[in-house]
Amino acid sequence: MRRRPFAEDPELISLRAQLADANERIRVLESERTATATRDPATQLLTRGAFREAAERELARTRRSGSPATLFVVDLDGFRELNAAHGSEAGDRALAAVAAQLREVTRTSDIVGRTGPDELAVLLPDTALPGGTLCAGRLVDRLDKAELTALGPVTVSAGVAEHRRGHSLEALLSRASVSLDRARRAGGARVDDGVLHAGPGDEESFHNPHADVIEALAVTLLERDRYTGEHSESVVAMARSVARGLGMPSSDIERVGAAALLHDIGKVAIPDHILNKPAKLDPQEWELMREHPVIGERILRAIPGMGTVARIVRHEHESFDGSGYPDGLSGDAIPLGSRIILACDTYHAMTSDRPYRARMPHADAIHELARCAGTQFDPRVTEALIGVLHGLRQSGSPLVA
Ligand SMILES: [Fe+2]
Ligand SMILES: [Fe+2]
Structure with a gap:
C-alpha cells in the first residue's frame, strides 16, 4: 500500500490545529495580562509607569519632528476629605467619573494616565499651550455642570505646561505641577494657564526674552x-x-x-x-x-x-x-x-x-x-x-x- 504523504496524516493535521489553538490562547492571555498591567483598575487609564513610557516615546518623536506637545495634570479638589468622609472606594468612584469625562474631551492620540493617588495626566501631541489649556478647561467646565456621582459635585484643578525642546519629561511634569499648585492656591475648580506670573513677594520677575536662546544652547x-x-x-x-x-x-x-x-x-x-x-x-x-x-x-x-x-x-x-x-x-x-x-x-x-x-x-x-x-x-x-x-x-x- 502506498503511504499517504506525511502532511496529510489526519492525526498530524489535528495535532497541528490543536497547537495553533493553544498558541492563540497563549497570545490572548498574554495580551490580556499586559493590558491589565498597563491599565489602572479604578480608572482604566494608563498606570503611572505605562504613562511615562508612552509619554517618553512621544517626546522623543516630538524632538525629532520639532512639533509642539503640551501636558496637563489634573487633581481632584478635596480628595483627602472625600476619602476620609466616605472611604477610599468613594474616592476611586469619583476619580473614575473624572476619568470618564476626561476621555470625552481628549483625542485617541492623546496619552492619558493616572500618575498619582488623585492625579491624572494628559500629554497632547501636536498641541501648543493654548490648545492644552482649552482642553483642560473643557474638563473643568464639564465637571462643574455635571451631576456625576451620588457624592455630590466633584471639581478638579489643572496645571498646564508646553514641552520645551531639549527638556525631559521630568522637567515638563514639574512645570505642570507648579502650574497646578497655582490653580489650587487660587481656590481650585480652575485651570492655570501655565504662564508664569510673578507672585507677591517677587520683587522682580524673571521674564527672559531669550527663552529660545536658552533652549538652543541646551540643544x-x-x-x-x-x-x-x-x-x-x-x-x-x-x-x-x-x-x-x-x-x-x-x-x-x-x-x-x-x-x-x-x-x-x-x-x-x-x-x-x-x-x-x-x-x-x-x-x-x-x-x-x-x-x-x-x-x-x-x-x-x-x-x-x-x-x-x-x-x-x-x-x-x-x-x-x-x-x-x-x-x-x-x-x-x-x-x-x-x-x-x-x-x-x-x-x-x-x-x-x-x-x-x-x-x-x-x-x-x-x-x-x-x-x-x-x-x-x-x-x-x-x-x-x-x-x-x-x-x-x-x-x-x-x-x-
Ligand atoms: Fe554637571
Ligand atoms: Fe560642571
Missing part, C-alpha cells in the same frame, strides 16, 4: 555631548525642587532652573579627547576641564538679561569650605543657586554609569552627600536635597532609580 550641549546634555536635564528637576523647598521666590527658581540646564554649557569648548576620555583625566587635562564654568559664564554673559544666571554658572564648582574653583569662594559668598546645583550635580553624577566607573547605589550617594555637608556642600542645601530625593524615590521617579 547644542545635547548634540555635542549626549551624557552632559541629559545629565543637565535631570539636574534641572532636582535643583528646582530644592530651590522651592528652600522657599526661594518663583523668579529665582526660574533662574536656578535655567542655570542648572546650562551649568555645563562651557563644556562645548572642551576638546573631544578630554570630554569623551574613557578614563580618569591627567592633571593637565583636569586644568582644561576646570575652565568650563568660566567659559560657561562668558557664553551666558553675551545674552542680555542673563547676568544672574551667568554668575550662578561661574560658581557651580565652588565648595562651601572655600576649596572649590574658580574663585575659591566660601559659605554665603557663593550664590545660593550655585550651591544648589553643585549638590544636585554631584548626586546625579555619582548615581550615573560612566565609561570609567559604575554608578553608586542611591543609599551610598545619600551617605556621601551627608558626609560632605559643611565641607563641599551647604548643609541647608544638602538637607533640602535629601528631602527632595526621598520624595522622588517614594513617587517612583526614574531620577533616583
Whole structure:
C-alpha cells in the first residue's frame, strides 16, 4: 500500500490545529495580562509607569519632528476629605467619573494616565499651550455642570505646561505641577494657564526674552555631548525642587532652573579627547576641564538679561569650605543657586554609569552627600536635597532609580 504523504496524516493535521489553538490562547492571555498591567483598575487609564513610557516615546518623536506637545495634570479638589468622609472606594468612584469625562474631551492620540493617588495626566501631541489649556478647561467646565456621582459635585484643578525642546519629561511634569499648585492656591475648580506670573513677594520677575536662546544652547550641549546634555536635564528637576523647598521666590527658581540646564554649557569648548576620555583625566587635562564654568559664564554673559544666571554658572564648582574653583569662594559668598546645583550635580553624577566607573547605589550617594555637608556642600542645601530625593524615590521617579 502506498503511504499517504506525511502532511496529510489526519492525526498530524489535528495535532497541528490543536497547537495553533493553544498558541492563540497563549497570545490572548498574554495580551490580556499586559493590558491589565498597563491599565489602572479604578480608572482604566494608563498606570503611572505605562504613562511615562508612552509619554517618553512621544517626546522623543516630538524632538525629532520639532512639533509642539503640551501636558496637563489634573487633581481632584478635596480628595483627602472625600476619602476620609466616605472611604477610599468613594474616592476611586469619583476619580473614575473624572476619568470618564476626561476621555470625552481628549483625542485617541492623546496619552492619558493616572500618575498619582488623585492625579491624572494628559500629554497632547501636536498641541501648543493654548490648545492644552482649552482642553483642560473643557474638563473643568464639564465637571462643574455635571451631576456625576451620588457624592455630590466633584471639581478638579489643572496645571498646564508646553514641552520645551531639549527638556525631559521630568522637567515638563514639574512645570505642570507648579502650574497646578497655582490653580489650587487660587481656590481650585480652575485651570492655570501655565504662564508664569510673578507672585507677591517677587520683587522682580524673571521674564527672559531669550527663552529660545536658552533652549538652543541646551540643544547644542545635547548634540555635542549626549551624557552632559541629559545629565543637565535631570539636574534641572532636582535643583528646582530644592530651590522651592528652600522657599526661594518663583523668579529665582526660574533662574536656578535655567542655570542648572546650562551649568555645563562651557563644556562645548572642551576638546573631544578630554570630554569623551574613557578614563580618569591627567592633571593637565583636569586644568582644561576646570575652565568650563568660566567659559560657561562668558557664553551666558553675551545674552542680555542673563547676568544672574551667568554668575550662578561661574560658581557651580565652588565648595562651601572655600576649596572649590574658580574663585575659591566660601559659605554665603557663593550664590545660593550655585550651591544648589553643585549638590544636585554631584548626586546625579555619582548615581550615573560612566565609561570609567559604575554608578553608586542611591543609599551610598545619600551617605556621601551627608558626609560632605559643611565641607563641599551647604548643609541647608544638602538637607533640602535629601528631602527632595526621598520624595522622588517614594513617587517612583526614574531620577533616583
Ligand atoms: Fe560642571
Ligand atoms: Fe554637571
